[in-house]
Amino acid sequence: MPPSHDATSVASALLAKKGLKLQSMETIQSLWAGYGQICRITAIPDTSPISSTQSSRSASAENSNVATPQEAQSYILKLITPPPTKADDEGHTRKILSYQVEQYFYSQLAPQLPASIPVPECLASINQHHADGTSTTAMIMNDLRRDFPVAGEKRDVLSETQVNAALDWLSSFHGFWWSRVKSIDRLSLVLPPLEEIKRADKTAPMRTVWMNGGYTYLATRRKEYSSLANDYSSEWNEPLTDWVDGENVSISELAAAFLAPKVSGWTPIEGYQTLIHGDVKSENLFTSKSGEKVAFYDFQYTGIGLGVSDLAKLFTCSIPLGMLVADQHIPHEMKMQDGERRLLERYWKRVQDVGEQEYLWDIFVRHWETALVDWLRFQASWGFWGNTEWLEARVRSILKDQVWRDALISNVNKANLSQ
Known part of the structure; x- marks a missing residue:
């Protein structure tokens, strides 16, 4: 299943903030009711002079303490692009709130856990709200399959x-x-x-x-x-x-x-x-x-x-x-x-x-x-x-x-x- 252009753009923008460049992307799962997608991506260091300058100025709210790798690495992109919020729709609202909770957990709480309690590490994330009532939430996390392949x-x-x-x-x-x-x-x-x-x-x-x-x-x-x-x-x-x-x-x-x-x-x-x-x-x-x-x-x-x-x-x-x-x-x-x-x-x-x-x-x-x-x-x-x-x-x-x-x-x- 080929990834969407939006997923490619979002992944590229987030990776650039860490001095990385998107190498490949594969959509592995669609989210409930078409609210987004989960992709496996491969990234390599971006050695261009412009990228090196930009990566040193990333916003603290958009990045975690994950170190920038020096070689190609596999990551997971979770991209949420839901329709506008629907009044009194409990199921829809539950999902929208759940993605915000998840982003908070990965960015703020997960880094507090010791290595003995492994969870995905968040490399970078965004949470943008648009004028038409839609939103874009995205997280790039390390791929657990490297250490936990089953x-x-x-x-x-x-x-x-x-x-x-x-x-x-x-x-x-x-x-x-x-x-x-x-x-x-x-x-x-x-x-x-x-x-x-x-x-x-x-x-x-x-x-x-x-x-x-x-x-x-x-x-x-x-x-x-x-x-x-x-x-x-x-x-x-x-x-x-x-x-x-x-x-x-x-x-x-x-x-x-x-x-x-x-x-x-x-x-x-x-x-x-x-x-x-x-x-x-x-x-x-x-x-x-x-x-x-x-x-x-x-x-x-x-x-x-x-x-x-x-x-x-x-x-x-x-x-x-x-x-x-x-x-x-x-x-x-x-x-x-x-x-x-x-x-x-x-x-x-x-x-x-x-x-x-x-x-x-x-x-x-x-x-x-x-x-x-x-x-x-x-x-x-x-x-x-x-x-x-x-x-x-x-x-x-x-x-x-x-x-x-x-x-x-x-x-x-x-x-x-x-x-």
Whole structure:
């Protein structure tokens, strides 16, 4: 597929700021709904006198600390050229905001990570808004394939070694941001799409990452939730959308309220919040040939949250079922099995070591179970995929746990009283 002239122009302009010249370009993927493209490009040093002068005057906002290479290098160009913003279009607005979040992460947060938590490095980027309501956002990043040549792709491809490497990366990432996330200005966090559109404080600090990491949380999926509430043929209609006795809300709304970070006021997850990836799946990672090291990419939905929310999607969508259960036959209801426990314990021990904070196992498990309920709510209202039998069996068991239900209700009510 030949690249567009616009992609060539944008890539050439960004590379010139680093003293580089475009040598070749190949479009490898189109973005959702035709909003742009991802290209693999090769660049070489531009030795012309004019280029040498220009490259020394690059704007700090457009460049990272990545050194200019001295020989041909492969890079990834992510070019976003969406149509004008559409009023009250939640899906469109979510995507537009997600690309801004991703650019902020790569340019401002990724450079803070140690080399032991590899992510793409941003060489240069732009974010331009045009008079006709369109915009151009572009990032040139290093090509992860050099050090991580194996693509994660579909969930069944991951080996046990790769799964453990992914858990180690996630626990390190979450542990690293566990204390540091408090330094992010709460007023700069990106609100749910339709709330962000109506936001009046346009002079507030530059937007950073999502206030609520991920793209499946209830506040931004009310339409799908309403469909589930009206689908009386679904098994999950009653247990997930009917009001809880004594409460004017459903168990889904309670779980979402429990997991939702706040701009101000007490929340039951206050001491455990970190920065989460927001879209953890095997398709968003590369591994080394041995599978012992992994690098994640695609940080469009990174934001504040509990690390277990990342794990809920990973376990359902990317981990071979045999690593979660010993018997491929899944019962109707199922408590935590040894395989699931071993994986969780690996993550749980490491996140405490890296974060240098305590996370009691019982609290961690309650968080994990709530994240599973919340993740099932999204799948039940949007569509099931992955280890769905395992997920449904686990949630049936969790919903019958009165201790879990009482703790959830108590914590949400306490949070509401503190407002």
